[in-house]
Amino acid sequence: MILLEDTRNPIGKHRNIHEWAEMEGVDIIRTKLLVGDYTLPTDQSLCVDTKYGLQEVYSNMVQQHERFRAECDLAKEAGIRLVILVEEPGIGGLEDVAGWKNPRRERWFRVHAAHKAGKLLKLSIPKVPPLPSDRLAQMMGAMTERHGVEWAFCDPAETGRTLWGLLNPHDLSD
Numbered sequence: 001m002i003l004l005e006d007t008r009n010p011i012g013k014h015r016n017i018h019e020w021a022e023m024e025g026v027d028i029i030r031t032k033l034l035v036g037d038y039t040l041p042t043d044q045s046l047c048v049d050t051k052y053g054l055q056e057v058y059s060n061m062v063q064q065h066e067r068f069r070a071e072c073d074l075a076k077e078a079g080i081r082l083v084i085l086v087e088e089p090g091i092g093g094l095e096d097v098a099g100w101k102n103p104r105r106e107r108w109f110r111v112h113a114a115h116k117a118g119k120l121l122k123l124s125i126p127k128v129p130p131l132p133s134d135r136l137a138q139m140m141g142a143m144t145e146r147h148g149v150e151w152a153f154c155d156p157a158e159t160g161r162t163l164w165g166l167l168n169p170h171d172l173s174d
Contacts, residue, residue: 001026002041003164006033016052020160035075035082040167045079048152048166050159051086053134054100061139062131072147082149083166087156093135094151098137 001022007030016029017038021028033039036047049071060068075082091097108129114120131139143149154162 003028004033004039004041005030006037009037014159016156017160017163027065033069034078035080038163046081046167047075048083048085048163051084054086054088054097054134058084058102058136061136069147072143074148076148083152084149085154085163085166087151087159088153089155091153093153094137094141098134100133102133105132131138
């Protein structure tokens with residue numbers, strides 16, 4: 001069994017996937033992929049792009065939106081089903097994303113309140129707070145509707161198994 005990993009994916013970023021693959025006898029071969037981070041050598045019509053939590057998704061959706069959208073469109077144009085696998089405990093779908101507590105947003109409000117009280121003035125923050133999580137969930141849903149990307153979520157301890165199940169659902173080992 002072989003799993004292809006994109007060479008642009010930093011080595012060691014997903015040690016959990018590599019550990020799972022080693023335990024399951026899955027070889028990982030690094031090669032350049034058109035889109036995403038992982039696919040199968042026998043069927044590259046489905047690629048999985050892994051995200052290390054909703055904070056990485058937030059960065060992609062807000063700060064790197066054009067690049068992220070372009071990758072989703074490239075997959076769609078190439079006839080590739082692109083699934084974004086987000087490692088975030090307790091999140092099962094976009095409805096859960098809407099209730100996610102974004103640490104960046106919470107920190108912004110704490111520092112903003114301190115600034116109003118004349119404290120932590122050397123600690124800078126943006127003029128406006130990060131987007132609320134319900135807005136992030138809406139944006140993710142819009143990416144599905146407009147650009148064909150799909151979302152999947154898992155606990156980081158289950159990433160390897162979930163990834164394999166997405167790519168090869170009929171051969172998932174227990």
